Amino acid sequence: MTERFEKDFALIKYAYENFNMVPKGNEEYERMISGMQYNRFVPELKVPRIKTHEKCQRYSSMKLDDFHNPQEFEISQKHQLKQIFGKIDNTSIIEPPFFLDYGFNIEIGSYTTIAPFLTIIDGGIVKIGSNVKLGPRVTFITTTHPLDTVKRVDEEYEWARGINIGDFVRIGANVTILAGVSIGDNVVIGENSVVMRNVPSNAVFSGIPARMVKKDGNL
Numbered sequence: 001m002t003e004r005f006e007k008d009f010a011l012i013k014y015a016y017e018n019f020n021m022v023p024k025g026n027e028e029y030e031r032m033i034s035g036m037q038y039n040r041f042v043p044e045l046k047v048p049r050i051k052t053h054e055k056c057q058r059y060s061s062m063k064l065d066d067f068h069n070p071q072e073f074e075i076s077q078k079h080q081l082k083q084i085f086g087k088i089d090n091t092s093i094i095e096p097p098f099f100l101d102y103g104f105n106i107e108i109g110s111y112t113t114i115a116p117f118l119t120i121i122d123g124g125i126v127k128i129g130s131n132v133k134l135g136p137r138v139t140f141i142t143t144t145h146p147l148d149t150v151k152r153v154d155e156e157y158e159w160a161r162g163i164n165i166g167d168f169v170r171i172g173a174n175v176t177i178l179a180g181v182s183i184g185d186n187v188v189i190g191e192n193s194v195v196m197r198n199v200p201s202n203a204v205f206s207g208i209p210a211r212m213v214k215k216d217g218n219l
Helices: 009-018 027-034 043-060 070-084 149-154
Strands: 098-100 106-108 118-121 126-128 139-141 157-160 163-165 176-178 203-206 211-215
Touching: 009 027, 027 043, 027 157, 043 070, 043 098, 163 176
Parallel strands: 098 118, 106 126, 118 139, 126 163, 139 176
Antiparallel strands: 203 211
């Protein structure tokens, strides 16, 4: 995956209009979601990243016994998720614990269920559709680093590419999805797979790297 050299103004506009808490107007943020080299240690990115890590910890430490009833507990959970994710539907469920880098670059549709130990390194925008089921320990990695040692170590640059997950997707336990991947609708990804390339709709993929094992319009 190579870096890009121009801003993606359509994507920037989408983020500003649809996501909570994004650092609007920040040069490094716009470069980051566009796939250009950026510096993740500028305060406008570093501070929100630290705050998101803390929010994830607070969500994961919530206890049912601290609330009057399960309904009150659930309402508080959903409120906290709105403060963590860029956009998330109220019908979706995320089981703790989970780890996000920014949170505000993630969009989750309706009736999606995510098992514990989700990890999303969301330098790039991650869109997860509706009616998606993620098994435990699923990892999304949108970032990568230059091969050049000076840029990688001394200048601390990296770049990102977004990940898109369609509707009615099932992703098994311990799956890793790498930067730039798009997964279509009605897809199954077998457990322990590493997804490095795009996956078409109505398919079953599995393995390292993940390869098609079945394609059928009526999965």
